Amino acid sequence: MNLNNFENYIEKKILSRGYDYYENNYVTSVEETEENVFEAEVEGTELYTVEVELDDQANIIDTFCDCPYDMDDYCKHQVAAFLAVRDMKNNLSKGNNQISQNSRDSESVLKSPVPKKEKRLISKKYYLTEPKMNWLKFCWISLQNMKKSSGELN
Template sequence: MKRKIIELGQECYWNGNVVQYFAKEDNEYTATVSIQENYSVTLKLDTQGKIVWGECDCSCTDRPYCKHVQAVFCAVRGAS
C-alpha cells in the first residue's frame, strides 16, 4: 500500500470518519466511512491481522486499497 494512502487513511480514522463498522465472521468487517459522502467498505484480515483484501465503493483510482479501506483497518486495529 502506498505511504500516502496509509497516511490519508490514518487521518480519516483519527478524524472520526469511520462512523460505523461491524465484525462479521472469519476476520471480515463491513464499515461506513463518511467524508463528503458515505462509502461502504468491506475488509478481510488474515489470522495475523494483515489485510487479505479490501473493497470500497468510492471512485478512487488507488486500487485495490484506498484511504477508506486503510481508515477501516485502523478502526479495527484500534478496537482490538
C-alpha cells in the same frame, strides 16, 4: 499484508489521508459480520462501505471499498478502516469493555458511565469515538433520569 504492518505497503499520501480520516472520526462504525470479516462505514464525499477480511494471523486477505478511487490498490477509506479494525481487535483482545483510551477518560467526565453489559455489546459491533461515547452516555443518563422522574426506576 498484515493488519499490524499494512502501513509499509500503502502509498504515503493515501496513508496520510487515511490517518486523517481515522483521527478525525470519519469511521462511523465497524461491525464484525462474520468471524474475521469486518464492514466499516467511512464518511467522505458520501458514506462509503469498506469490507476487510482477515485470516487468523491478521493478514488482510481481501478488502474492498465502494468509493470511486481507482488510482491504486488501496484508498484512504480502507486505511481508515484498517486502523479502526486494528484498534477494535487490539482492545477486544486485551479484554477491555471499552473501545479506546479516550472512552475510558470520558468516564471521569461523566459520573454515570454506560453499564459494562452495554459496553460489551457496543464494543463487539461498533467502533465508537470519544464524542460518540459521550453522546451515548448522555442519552443513557437522560433515559435513566426520565425513568426516575416517571417512577419506573427506584
